[in-house]
Amino acid sequence: MTDASLVPTARLKGRRIVVTGGARGIGASIASRFAAEGADVAILDLLEGPGAATAARIGASFFRVDLSDEADTRTVLTEAIDSLGGIDVLVNNAGILRFAPLLEITTEDWDTMFRINTRAMLVTTQVAAKRMIAQRQGGQADASTAPGKIVNMASMGGKTGGAGQAHYAASKAAVIALTRVTALELGPEAITANCICPGYVLTEMGAATRTEADVAEWSSYSPLGRLAQPEDVAGVATFLASSDADYLTGQAINVTGGMIMH
Structure with missing residues:
Protein backbone atom coordinates (compact mmCIF):
# COMPACT_ATOMS: atom_id res chain seq x y z
CA MET A 1 0.00 0.00 0.00
CA THR A 2 1.27 3.48 -0.86
CA ASP A 3 0.24 6.91 0.37
CA ALA A 4 -1.56 7.50 -2.89
CA SER A 5 -3.78 4.47 -2.34
CA LEU A 6 -5.10 5.73 1.00
CA GLY A 27 6.02 4.76 12.74
CA ALA A 28 6.22 6.44 9.35
CA SER A 29 3.27 4.41 8.12
CA ILE A 30 1.23 5.40 11.18
CA ALA A 31 2.11 9.07 10.81
CA SER A 32 1.29 8.96 7.09
CA ARG A 33 -2.08 7.34 7.68
CA PHE A 34 -2.92 9.81 10.45
CA ALA A 35 -2.05 12.77 8.23
CA ALA A 36 -4.17 11.33 5.42
CA GLU A 37 -7.05 11.06 7.88
CA GLY A 38 -6.87 14.76 8.68
CA ALA A 39 -4.74 14.81 11.84
CA ASP A 40 -2.13 17.40 12.70
CA VAL A 41 0.98 15.24 13.25
CA ALA A 42 4.32 15.81 14.93
CA ILE A 43 7.03 13.18 14.43
CA LEU A 44 9.70 12.65 17.08
CA ASP A 45 12.75 10.62 16.15
CA LEU A 46 16.51 10.45 16.53
CA LEU A 47 16.95 10.00 12.77
CA GLU A 48 16.95 13.58 11.58
CA GLY A 49 17.30 13.02 7.83
CA PRO A 50 14.62 10.32 7.40
CA GLY A 51 12.41 12.01 9.99
CA ALA A 52 12.47 15.38 8.28
CA ALA A 53 11.88 13.72 4.90
CA THR A 54 8.87 11.77 6.16
CA ALA A 55 7.43 14.87 7.81
CA ALA A 56 7.85 16.91 4.62
CA ARG A 57 6.25 14.17 2.53
CA ILE A 58 3.09 13.95 4.65
CA GLY A 59 2.78 17.55 5.81
CA ALA A 60 3.79 16.92 9.42
CA SER A 61 6.34 18.60 11.68
CA PHE A 62 9.55 16.94 12.83
CA PHE A 63 11.45 17.15 16.09
CA ARG A 64 14.75 15.42 16.75
CA VAL A 65 14.85 13.72 20.13
CA ASP A 66 17.01 11.26 22.02
CA LEU A 67 14.47 9.13 23.85
CA SER A 68 17.20 7.54 25.93
CA ASP A 69 17.72 10.96 27.53
CA GLU A 70 14.93 11.86 29.96
CA ALA A 71 15.56 15.60 29.95
CA ASP A 72 15.71 15.77 26.15
CA THR A 73 12.54 13.70 25.89
CA ARG A 74 10.58 15.96 28.22
CA THR A 75 11.85 19.14 26.55
CA VAL A 76 11.32 18.09 22.94
CA LEU A 77 7.92 16.50 23.54
CA THR A 78 6.75 19.67 25.26
CA GLU A 79 7.96 21.70 22.27
CA ALA A 80 6.11 19.40 19.88
CA ILE A 81 2.89 19.62 21.87
CA ASP A 82 3.17 23.41 22.03
CA SER A 83 3.68 23.53 18.26
CA LEU A 84 0.46 21.58 17.78
CA GLY A 85 -1.44 23.75 20.23
CA GLY A 86 -2.10 20.76 22.47
CA ILE A 87 -2.29 17.00 22.22
CA ASP A 88 -5.14 14.55 21.73
CA VAL A 89 -3.25 11.36 20.88
CA LEU A 90 0.21 10.08 21.80
CA VAL A 91 1.64 7.14 19.86
CA ASN A 92 4.66 5.63 21.61
CA ASN A 93 6.09 3.73 18.67
CA ALA A 94 9.85 4.20 19.04
CA GLY A 95 11.86 1.16 20.03
CA ILE A 96 14.92 -0.94 19.31
CA LEU A 97 15.33 -4.66 18.57
CA ARG A 98 18.57 -6.49 19.30
CA PHE A 99 19.32 -10.17 19.71
CA ALA A 100 21.65 -11.90 22.16
CA PRO A 101 21.70 -15.30 23.89
CA LEU A 102 20.33 -15.17 27.42
CA LEU A 103 23.67 -16.06 29.02
CA GLU A 104 25.50 -13.37 27.07
CA ILE A 105 23.22 -10.38 27.70
CA THR A 106 25.02 -7.74 29.71
CA THR A 107 23.35 -5.44 32.19
CA GLU A 108 24.23 -2.61 29.82
CA ASP A 109 22.36 -4.40 27.02
CA TRP A 110 19.40 -4.85 29.35
CA ASP A 111 19.37 -1.26 30.56
CA THR A 112 19.67 0.16 27.04
CA MET A 113 16.71 -1.91 25.86
CA PHE A 114 14.53 -0.83 28.76
CA ARG A 115 15.66 2.79 28.61
CA ILE A 116 14.41 3.17 25.04
CA ASN A 117 11.62 0.61 24.77
CA THR A 118 9.96 1.14 28.15
CA ARG A 119 11.30 3.97 30.27
CA ALA A 120 10.86 6.49 27.44
CA MET A 121 7.16 5.54 27.31
CA LEU A 122 6.78 6.38 30.97
CA VAL A 123 8.33 9.80 30.40
CA THR A 124 6.29 10.64 27.29
CA THR A 125 3.10 9.36 28.90
CA GLN A 126 3.66 11.61 31.91
CA VAL A 127 4.24 14.68 29.77
CA ALA A 128 1.37 14.04 27.35
CA ALA A 129 -1.18 12.92 29.94
CA LYS A 130 -0.58 15.95 32.13
CA ARG A 131 -1.25 18.19 29.13
CA MET A 132 -4.37 16.20 28.20
CA ILE A 133 -5.70 16.60 31.74
CA ALA A 134 -4.92 20.32 31.77
CA GLN A 135 -6.73 20.76 28.45
CA ARG A 136 -9.90 19.26 29.88
CA GLN A 137 -9.67 21.27 33.04
CA GLY A 138 -9.22 24.34 30.89
CA GLY A 139 -12.31 23.57 28.86
CA GLN A 140 -10.54 22.69 25.64
CA ALA A 141 -12.30 19.34 25.28
CA ASP A 142 -15.48 17.61 26.35
CA ALA A 143 -14.25 14.69 28.45
CA SER A 144 -17.42 12.72 27.84
CA THR A 145 -16.99 12.66 24.08
CA ALA A 146 -13.32 13.32 23.36
CA PRO A 147 -11.02 11.19 25.49
CA GLY A 148 -7.30 11.59 25.22
CA LYS A 149 -5.63 8.53 23.74
CA ILE A 150 -2.33 6.81 24.34
CA VAL A 151 -1.26 4.05 21.95
CA ASN A 152 1.86 2.09 22.87
CA MET A 153 3.78 -0.26 20.61
CA ALA A 154 4.46 -3.59 22.30
CA SER A 155 5.16 -6.84 20.44
CA MET A 156 4.13 -10.44 20.02
CA GLY A 157 7.44 -11.07 21.78
CA GLY A 158 6.03 -9.43 24.89
CA LYS A 159 3.49 -12.24 25.11
CA THR A 160 5.40 -15.25 23.78
CA GLY A 161 9.09 -14.41 24.11
CA GLY A 162 11.64 -15.90 21.77
CA ALA A 163 15.15 -17.29 21.81
CA GLY A 164 17.72 -14.52 21.84
CA GLN A 165 15.13 -11.96 22.88
CA ALA A 166 15.17 -12.01 26.69
CA HIS A 167 15.84 -8.29 27.07
CA TYR A 168 13.60 -7.31 24.16
CA ALA A 169 10.70 -9.57 25.17
CA ALA A 170 10.92 -8.42 28.78
CA SER A 171 10.87 -4.76 27.73
CA LYS A 172 7.77 -5.33 25.61
CA ALA A 173 6.03 -7.32 28.35
CA ALA A 174 6.69 -4.30 30.54
CA VAL A 175 5.04 -2.09 27.90
CA ILE A 176 1.90 -4.23 28.11
CA ALA A 177 1.87 -3.93 31.90
CA LEU A 178 2.52 -0.17 31.74
CA THR A 179 -0.37 0.21 29.30
CA ARG A 180 -2.79 -1.59 31.60
CA VAL A 181 -1.81 0.49 34.63
CA THR A 182 -2.04 3.66 32.51
CA ALA A 183 -5.57 2.68 31.51
CA LEU A 184 -6.53 2.07 35.15
CA GLU A 185 -5.09 5.28 36.52
CA LEU A 186 -5.96 7.66 33.71
CA ASN A 194 -4.04 0.56 24.59
CA CYS A 195 -1.09 -1.20 23.01
CA ILE A 196 -0.48 -2.99 19.74
CA CYS A 197 1.43 -6.28 19.64
CA PRO A 198 2.72 -6.80 16.09
CA GLY A 199 4.23 -10.06 14.95
CA TYR A 200 6.73 -10.17 12.09
CA VAL A 201 6.52 -6.90 10.16
CA LEU A 202 8.49 -6.22 6.99
CA THR A 203 10.28 -3.03 8.04
CA GLU A 204 13.72 -1.54 7.53
CA MET A 205 14.70 -2.41 11.10
CA GLY A 206 14.81 -6.14 10.35
CA ALA A 207 15.85 -6.02 6.70
CA ALA A 208 19.56 -6.42 7.39
CA THR A 209 19.16 -9.72 9.18
CA ARG A 210 16.28 -11.52 7.47
CA THR A 211 16.63 -13.73 4.39
CA GLU A 212 14.11 -14.95 1.84
CA ALA A 213 14.14 -18.28 3.66
CA ASP A 214 13.34 -16.50 6.91
CA VAL A 215 10.39 -14.71 5.34
CA ALA A 216 9.04 -17.96 3.90
CA GLU A 217 9.39 -19.77 7.22
CA TRP A 218 7.83 -17.00 9.30
CA SER A 219 4.98 -16.60 6.81
CA SER A 220 4.10 -20.24 7.31
CA TYR A 221 3.31 -19.52 10.97
CA SER A 222 0.35 -17.36 9.97
CA PRO A 223 -2.96 -18.82 8.77
CA LEU A 224 -2.96 -15.93 6.29
CA GLY A 225 0.33 -17.13 4.82
CA ARG A 226 2.13 -13.80 4.85
CA LEU A 227 3.94 -11.35 7.08
CA ALA A 228 2.62 -7.95 8.07
CA GLN A 229 3.29 -4.78 6.20
CA PRO A 230 3.63 -1.55 8.22
CA GLU A 231 0.24 -0.47 6.89
CA ASP A 232 -1.39 -3.44 8.65
CA VAL A 233 -0.28 -1.99 11.97
CA ALA A 234 -1.12 1.57 10.95
CA GLY A 235 -4.73 0.57 10.33
CA VAL A 236 -5.11 -0.67 13.89
CA ALA A 237 -3.39 2.44 15.25
CA THR A 238 -5.83 4.59 13.28
CA PHE A 239 -8.76 2.76 14.83
CA LEU A 240 -7.34 3.22 18.33
CA ALA A 241 -6.78 6.94 17.71
CA SER A 242 -10.30 7.44 16.40
CA SER A 243 -13.63 7.92 18.17
CA ASP A 244 -14.51 4.32 17.22
CA ALA A 245 -12.25 3.21 20.09
CA ASP A 246 -13.52 5.60 22.76
CA TYR A 247 -14.74 2.72 24.97
CA LEU A 248 -11.68 0.54 24.47
CA THR A 249 -8.89 0.73 27.02
CA GLY A 250 -6.26 -1.45 28.68
CA GLN A 251 -6.02 -3.83 25.74
CA ALA A 252 -2.99 -5.49 24.11
CA ILE A 253 -4.14 -6.09 20.54
CA ASN A 254 -2.39 -8.72 18.45
CA VAL A 255 -1.54 -7.84 14.85
CA THR A 256 0.11 -11.14 14.05
CA GLY A 257 -1.88 -12.66 11.22
CA GLY A 258 -3.11 -15.29 13.66
CA MET A 259 0.34 -16.43 14.77
CA ILE A 260 -0.96 -16.04 18.31
CA MET A 261 -4.63 -15.88 19.21
CA HIS A 262 -4.96 -14.58 22.75
Whole structure:
Protein backbone atom coordinates (compact mmCIF):
# COMPACT_ATOMS: atom_id res chain seq x y z
CA MET A 1 0.00 0.00 0.00
CA THR A 2 1.27 3.48 -0.86
CA ASP A 3 0.24 6.91 0.37
CA ALA A 4 -1.56 7.50 -2.89
CA SER A 5 -3.78 4.47 -2.34
CA LEU A 6 -5.10 5.73 1.00
CA VAL A 7 -8.71 6.84 0.88
CA PRO A 8 -8.98 9.68 3.41
CA THR A 9 -12.12 9.61 5.53
CA ALA A 10 -11.15 12.51 7.81
CA ARG A 11 -11.82 10.28 10.83
CA LEU A 12 -8.96 12.02 12.65
CA LYS A 13 -9.67 15.54 11.41
CA GLY A 14 -8.43 18.15 13.85
CA ARG A 15 -6.74 15.70 16.20
CA ARG A 16 -3.33 16.73 17.42
CA ILE A 17 -1.08 13.68 17.42
CA VAL A 18 2.53 12.98 18.36
CA VAL A 19 4.18 9.85 16.95
CA THR A 20 7.55 8.79 18.36
CA GLY A 21 9.84 6.79 16.10
CA GLY A 22 7.96 8.12 13.08
CA ALA A 23 10.91 8.53 10.73
CA ARG A 24 10.52 5.17 9.02
CA GLY A 25 8.92 1.74 9.19
CA ILE A 26 5.78 1.27 11.27
CA GLY A 27 6.02 4.76 12.74
CA ALA A 28 6.22 6.44 9.35
CA SER A 29 3.27 4.41 8.12
CA ILE A 30 1.23 5.40 11.18
CA ALA A 31 2.11 9.07 10.81
CA SER A 32 1.29 8.96 7.09
CA ARG A 33 -2.08 7.34 7.68
CA PHE A 34 -2.92 9.81 10.45
CA ALA A 35 -2.05 12.77 8.23
CA ALA A 36 -4.17 11.33 5.42
CA GLU A 37 -7.05 11.06 7.88
CA GLY A 38 -6.87 14.76 8.68
CA ALA A 39 -4.74 14.81 11.84
CA ASP A 40 -2.13 17.40 12.70
CA VAL A 41 0.98 15.24 13.25
CA ALA A 42 4.32 15.81 14.93
CA ILE A 43 7.03 13.18 14.43
CA LEU A 44 9.70 12.65 17.08
CA ASP A 45 12.75 10.62 16.15
CA LEU A 46 16.51 10.45 16.53
CA LEU A 47 16.95 10.00 12.77
CA GLU A 48 16.95 13.58 11.58
CA GLY A 49 17.30 13.02 7.83
CA PRO A 50 14.62 10.32 7.40
CA GLY A 51 12.41 12.01 9.99
CA ALA A 52 12.47 15.38 8.28
CA ALA A 53 11.88 13.72 4.90
CA THR A 54 8.87 11.77 6.16
CA ALA A 55 7.43 14.87 7.81
CA ALA A 56 7.85 16.91 4.62
CA ARG A 57 6.25 14.17 2.53
CA ILE A 58 3.09 13.95 4.65
CA GLY A 59 2.78 17.55 5.81
CA ALA A 60 3.79 16.92 9.42
CA SER A 61 6.34 18.60 11.68
CA PHE A 62 9.55 16.94 12.83
CA PHE A 63 11.45 17.15 16.09
CA ARG A 64 14.75 15.42 16.75
CA VAL A 65 14.85 13.72 20.13
CA ASP A 66 17.01 11.26 22.02
CA LEU A 67 14.47 9.13 23.85
CA SER A 68 17.20 7.54 25.93
CA ASP A 69 17.72 10.96 27.53
CA GLU A 70 14.93 11.86 29.96
CA ALA A 71 15.56 15.60 29.95
CA ASP A 72 15.71 15.77 26.15
CA THR A 73 12.54 13.70 25.89
CA ARG A 74 10.58 15.96 28.22
CA THR A 75 11.85 19.14 26.55
CA VAL A 76 11.32 18.09 22.94
CA LEU A 77 7.92 16.50 23.54
CA THR A 78 6.75 19.67 25.26
CA GLU A 79 7.96 21.70 22.27
CA ALA A 80 6.11 19.40 19.88
CA ILE A 81 2.89 19.62 21.87
CA ASP A 82 3.17 23.41 22.03
CA SER A 83 3.68 23.53 18.26
CA LEU A 84 0.46 21.58 17.78
CA GLY A 85 -1.44 23.75 20.23
CA GLY A 86 -2.10 20.76 22.47
CA ILE A 87 -2.29 17.00 22.22
CA ASP A 88 -5.14 14.55 21.73
CA VAL A 89 -3.25 11.36 20.88
CA LEU A 90 0.21 10.08 21.80
CA VAL A 91 1.64 7.14 19.86
CA ASN A 92 4.66 5.63 21.61
CA ASN A 93 6.09 3.73 18.67
CA ALA A 94 9.85 4.20 19.04
CA GLY A 95 11.86 1.16 20.03
CA ILE A 96 14.92 -0.94 19.31
CA LEU A 97 15.33 -4.66 18.57
CA ARG A 98 18.57 -6.49 19.30
CA PHE A 99 19.32 -10.17 19.71
CA ALA A 100 21.65 -11.90 22.16
CA PRO A 101 21.70 -15.30 23.89
CA LEU A 102 20.33 -15.17 27.42
CA LEU A 103 23.67 -16.06 29.02
CA GLU A 104 25.50 -13.37 27.07
CA ILE A 105 23.22 -10.38 27.70
CA THR A 106 25.02 -7.74 29.71
CA THR A 107 23.35 -5.44 32.19
CA GLU A 108 24.23 -2.61 29.82
CA ASP A 109 22.36 -4.40 27.02
CA TRP A 110 19.40 -4.85 29.35
CA ASP A 111 19.37 -1.26 30.56
CA THR A 112 19.67 0.16 27.04
CA MET A 113 16.71 -1.91 25.86
CA PHE A 114 14.53 -0.83 28.76
CA ARG A 115 15.66 2.79 28.61
CA ILE A 116 14.41 3.17 25.04
CA ASN A 117 11.62 0.61 24.77
CA THR A 118 9.96 1.14 28.15
CA ARG A 119 11.30 3.97 30.27
CA ALA A 120 10.86 6.49 27.44
CA MET A 121 7.16 5.54 27.31
CA LEU A 122 6.78 6.38 30.97
CA VAL A 123 8.33 9.80 30.40
CA THR A 124 6.29 10.64 27.29
CA THR A 125 3.10 9.36 28.90
CA GLN A 126 3.66 11.61 31.91
CA VAL A 127 4.24 14.68 29.77
CA ALA A 128 1.37 14.04 27.35
CA ALA A 129 -1.18 12.92 29.94
CA LYS A 130 -0.58 15.95 32.13
CA ARG A 131 -1.25 18.19 29.13
CA MET A 132 -4.37 16.20 28.20
CA ILE A 133 -5.70 16.60 31.74
CA ALA A 134 -4.92 20.32 31.77
CA GLN A 135 -6.73 20.76 28.45
CA ARG A 136 -9.90 19.26 29.88
CA GLN A 137 -9.67 21.27 33.04
CA GLY A 138 -9.22 24.34 30.89
CA GLY A 139 -12.31 23.57 28.86
CA GLN A 140 -10.54 22.69 25.64
CA ALA A 141 -12.30 19.34 25.28
CA ASP A 142 -15.48 17.61 26.35
CA ALA A 143 -14.25 14.69 28.45
CA SER A 144 -17.42 12.72 27.84
CA THR A 145 -16.99 12.66 24.08
CA ALA A 146 -13.32 13.32 23.36
CA PRO A 147 -11.02 11.19 25.49
CA GLY A 148 -7.30 11.59 25.22
CA LYS A 149 -5.63 8.53 23.74
CA ILE A 150 -2.33 6.81 24.34
CA VAL A 151 -1.26 4.05 21.95
CA ASN A 152 1.86 2.09 22.87
CA MET A 153 3.78 -0.26 20.61
CA ALA A 154 4.46 -3.59 22.30
CA SER A 155 5.16 -6.84 20.44
CA MET A 156 4.13 -10.44 20.02
CA GLY A 157 7.44 -11.07 21.78
CA GLY A 158 6.03 -9.43 24.89
CA LYS A 159 3.49 -12.24 25.11
CA THR A 160 5.40 -15.25 23.78
CA GLY A 161 9.09 -14.41 24.11
CA GLY A 162 11.64 -15.90 21.77
CA ALA A 163 15.15 -17.29 21.81
CA GLY A 164 17.72 -14.52 21.84
CA GLN A 165 15.13 -11.96 22.88
CA ALA A 166 15.17 -12.01 26.69
CA HIS A 167 15.84 -8.29 27.07
CA TYR A 168 13.60 -7.31 24.16
CA ALA A 169 10.70 -9.57 25.17
CA ALA A 170 10.92 -8.42 28.78
CA SER A 171 10.87 -4.76 27.73
CA LYS A 172 7.77 -5.33 25.61
CA ALA A 173 6.03 -7.32 28.35
CA ALA A 174 6.69 -4.30 30.54
CA VAL A 175 5.04 -2.09 27.90
CA ILE A 176 1.90 -4.23 28.11
CA ALA A 177 1.87 -3.93 31.90
CA LEU A 178 2.52 -0.17 31.74
CA THR A 179 -0.37 0.21 29.30
CA ARG A 180 -2.79 -1.59 31.60
CA VAL A 181 -1.81 0.49 34.63
CA THR A 182 -2.04 3.66 32.51
CA ALA A 183 -5.57 2.68 31.51
CA LEU A 184 -6.53 2.07 35.15
CA GLU A 185 -5.09 5.28 36.52
CA LEU A 186 -5.96 7.66 33.71
CA GLY A 187 -9.41 6.33 32.83
CA PRO A 188 -11.03 8.67 35.37
CA GLU A 189 -9.30 11.53 33.53
CA ALA A 190 -10.98 10.50 30.25
CA ILE A 191 -7.77 9.09 28.79
CA THR A 192 -7.66 5.65 27.19
CA ALA A 193 -4.51 3.56 26.83
CA ASN A 194 -4.04 0.56 24.59
CA CYS A 195 -1.09 -1.20 23.01
CA ILE A 196 -0.48 -2.99 19.74
CA CYS A 197 1.43 -6.28 19.64
CA PRO A 198 2.72 -6.80 16.09
CA GLY A 199 4.23 -10.06 14.95
CA TYR A 200 6.73 -10.17 12.09
CA VAL A 201 6.52 -6.90 10.16
CA LEU A 202 8.49 -6.22 6.99
CA THR A 203 10.28 -3.03 8.04
CA GLU A 204 13.72 -1.54 7.53
CA MET A 205 14.70 -2.41 11.10
CA GLY A 206 14.81 -6.14 10.35
CA ALA A 207 15.85 -6.02 6.70
CA ALA A 208 19.56 -6.42 7.39
CA THR A 209 19.16 -9.72 9.18
CA ARG A 210 16.28 -11.52 7.47
CA THR A 211 16.63 -13.73 4.39
CA GLU A 212 14.11 -14.95 1.84
CA ALA A 213 14.14 -18.28 3.66
CA ASP A 214 13.34 -16.50 6.91
CA VAL A 215 10.39 -14.71 5.34
CA ALA A 216 9.04 -17.96 3.90
CA GLU A 217 9.39 -19.77 7.22
CA TRP A 218 7.83 -17.00 9.30
CA SER A 219 4.98 -16.60 6.81
CA SER A 220 4.10 -20.24 7.31
CA TYR A 221 3.31 -19.52 10.97
CA SER A 222 0.35 -17.36 9.97
CA PRO A 223 -2.96 -18.82 8.77
CA LEU A 224 -2.96 -15.93 6.29
CA GLY A 225 0.33 -17.13 4.82
CA ARG A 226 2.13 -13.80 4.85
CA LEU A 227 3.94 -11.35 7.08
CA ALA A 228 2.62 -7.95 8.07
CA GLN A 229 3.29 -4.78 6.20
CA PRO A 230 3.63 -1.55 8.22
CA GLU A 231 0.24 -0.47 6.89
CA ASP A 232 -1.39 -3.44 8.65
CA VAL A 233 -0.28 -1.99 11.97
CA ALA A 234 -1.12 1.57 10.95
CA GLY A 235 -4.73 0.57 10.33
CA VAL A 236 -5.11 -0.67 13.89
CA ALA A 237 -3.39 2.44 15.25
CA THR A 238 -5.83 4.59 13.28
CA PHE A 239 -8.76 2.76 14.83
CA LEU A 240 -7.34 3.22 18.33
CA ALA A 241 -6.78 6.94 17.71
CA SER A 242 -10.30 7.44 16.40
CA SER A 243 -13.63 7.92 18.17
CA ASP A 244 -14.51 4.32 17.22
CA ALA A 245 -12.25 3.21 20.09
CA ASP A 246 -13.52 5.60 22.76
CA TYR A 247 -14.74 2.72 24.97
CA LEU A 248 -11.68 0.54 24.47
CA THR A 249 -8.89 0.73 27.02
CA GLY A 250 -6.26 -1.45 28.68
CA GLN A 251 -6.02 -3.83 25.74
CA ALA A 252 -2.99 -5.49 24.11
CA ILE A 253 -4.14 -6.09 20.54
CA ASN A 254 -2.39 -8.72 18.45
CA VAL A 255 -1.54 -7.84 14.85
CA THR A 256 0.11 -11.14 14.05
CA GLY A 257 -1.88 -12.66 11.22
CA GLY A 258 -3.11 -15.29 13.66
CA MET A 259 0.34 -16.43 14.77
CA ILE A 260 -0.96 -16.04 18.31
CA MET A 261 -4.63 -15.88 19.21
CA HIS A 262 -4.96 -14.58 22.75
